[in-house]
Amino acid sequence: MLETVLFLIFAAICVGGAINLLAQKHPISSALSLIVVMGSLAMVYLLLGAEFVAAVQIIIYAGAIMVLFVFVIMLLNAGEEERSATGSRVAMVLGVPGLLAAAVTTGWVLTRHGPASTPVVLGEFHGSAHAIGRLLFHEFLLPFEVTSVLILVAIMGAVVLARRGE
Amino acid sequence: MPMNAGTFILVAVVKIVIAVFVLLTACAYTVWLERKVVGHIQNRWGPTRVGPFGLLQPLADGLKFILKEDLTPPYVNRTIYILAPMLALTMALTSIALIPVGPVIHAFGISTPIQITGVVNSATGRGADINIGLLIILGITSLGVYGIALAGWSSNSKYSLLGALRASAQMVSYEIALGLSLVGVLILSGTFSLHAIVEMQQGTWFGFIPKWNIFRGQIFAFFIYLMAAFAETNRVPFDLPEAESELVAGYHTEYSAMKFAMFFVAEYANMITVACLASILFLGGWSGPVFGPAILQALLPVFWFALRIVFFMFVYIWVRGTLPRFRYDQLMGFGWKFLFPLALANILITALVVAWRA
Incomplete structure (x- = not known):
């Protein structure tokens, strides 16, 4: 029960951060969203019992690589992104159905043909x-x-x- | 005796309140100590007016920060400008949760180690904490850079931006030397758990040499750690991010009142965390002679631990009163060309010795 609630919270933060990353116009805001994604991914690893990978995820990705991203954005003083008013017509028509089809296919393949797995118990650390x-x-x-x-x-x-x- | 969930949460909340109170008070009195000691180094008195020996000065300073006008300059990126000091302070205060201050104490029928994230192992009755405590502290410390970097960027001022750029480059560079200097200790102890690392350093050789890691061949690692820690906490002689002769005040130039105070407290809290880590990893944590009645036996380890922290704070201030500031290229050269290879050599030699003995 607890692990499901925690997973849903961090998965929601992760997906929300990823969507915000694409929606934001300013590079710094996008970089900050990416840090949020990295942090919540680390929490998901922790829920899976991979404590070392979770800590390394924070130290390397959130703490070092993203600092360099932010550093470069600050150094170049990158401004707001300019977008053309009209998007791609193909993407507008095929975007949502294509995404749904991909998600359903991946989910179906993973549930049917994925490797046999035993659920991880919260609080057991294998990694x-x-x-x-x-x-x-x-x-x-x-x-x-x-x-x-x-x-x-x-x-x-x-x-x-x-x-x-x- | 295992506790139920209600007691556990109550004990945890009590520990958190005590830890935050003690940490903030320690920050305030480190500032007082700094003004006193630097004053005496420069043949002045330091604060003397507020209370005996100026002891109430931190209180007056705090009051001043609260009463001052909280100015937000125009043209700043408001969201990030407000977020940055919060981020800096949060990261600085979070890492103290993982620091073990003392062994297990027994009070009111409850046994618990003096550490927020610690529990009692019900099988052995000894303290235990999370397996990756040290890594989490390193992770939280590395996230603290964002507070400084974003503060400088969002202020929309050249001094702030330059300070923030210097800070991020410096902290990322010195994190490498800092992390590598700890590897020797990790090879010796074989665990990331801070509680276990301290337990391993209890006892003495021949009755008088304590079994601290610094006496197990980690003395170079200790000095590498100390120098990298000075740079990580932006202290003299590595305080380039806030060099007042070139950058006004660096990344916090545009901050006033409580927002400035948050950066100030964050810096001192980081100093204390780094000192805690140094005493845990190299100087045996809370180890020291324990005697007397039960209450004294419970409190003496905490006293020995606090004594080490005061020693490190004094060293910080002493260095500040003695050394001039580095030039920026010297700072980078020192980190990359001196500390980094030295830390690698230390790892190599420690690993060879451990493999030789095994």
């Missing part, structure tokens, strides 16, 4: 830091290391691009 560390450094060691190398290459690429001007 502890210990368990995730064990998975990363035992079962998924190679993918983990490959990802680290990929990120290292991306950092080096960013440094090279940034230094080109000098």
Whole structure:
């Protein structure tokens, strides 16, 4: 009961934030909505018992990446977005039915053909830091290391691009 | 004895009220201590007029903040302008909920640890708290940047904007060194639970060297943490976001009365939280000699903990009275080129030693 109420609250905040993100005209307001989405997603992870992922979601996404987004928007002093008065006609006609069809199909596939799952009990934490560390450094060691190398290459690429001007 | 839900909520509310009251009072008296100590460093007296030794000065200051005109400048982004100080203060006051101040106490037939998010493990009778306490504190601290960044941006003033830009760049950069300096302690203790980390540091070697993490080879980590913490809380010598010689007052230039006071309290609350974390992770939390009757035994750990906080507050003020402000490029260079590699080296060496012993 409690978990359903909590899930509905945070899911509503999450979807509301996502819609507000699209509706807002000012980039800062959109960025703030995105932070709300990240925060409520972290709460949903917590409800699923993934405490470590929830904390990391807050620290990395809400605390670091979005700070840089806000930083860049402030630095460039981006103003309000300009929108053309007339939208796309195709989107107006097909938008809502298309969205509904996609949602129904996804829901149907997930409920019928999704992996068999047992519901998580509120208050049981399966995704502890210990368990995730064990998975990363035992079962998924190679993918983990490959990802680290990929990120290292991306950092080096960013440094090279940034230094080109000098 | 396990408690029922009603008692649990009542105990939690009592703890929250006490914690907020103590924290706000501590902030007020840190300001008093700062004015006194900086005064004496500069061969002045500091506040002396209001009460004995100027002890009622914080009360007068608070009254002044309440009575002043709350001015909202024109051309600000009103919603965010009002939201920003609230955000800063909320984040600063929230993180104290996760700080364990003392071990389990027994009063009125109820056993509870002196920590808002703590509970008593019914199997062992010892205190326990959430497994990811440290991570949550780091998360809340990193959200505190938004209060400052949005305050500067929404004020629509160049000084505020520059202060906010400096603050966000500085806090994001130093968060890395801060976080990495804690990894050594985490490797040693193997848990994110603050209560468990303190429990692990109880006791002594040879009867006189306490088993604090700082004496287990984390002394470099301690100093990296301390320097990064100064930058995280925007204190001298890293107070570039509010450098008054260049930016008037930085991000809170356009704020007055209670809204300014909220930023002010948030900064001091953050200092106290950072000091709490330093004493928990490196200096053994509430560990210290405990003796005497039952009431003294319950209160002495809290006293030892508070003593460490006062020590850190004094260090903050001492540094402020002694060191000049850094230049901005020096600040960034120091964070990225000195603290960051040093913290990485500390992790590497700690991990090697732990692996060697295992």
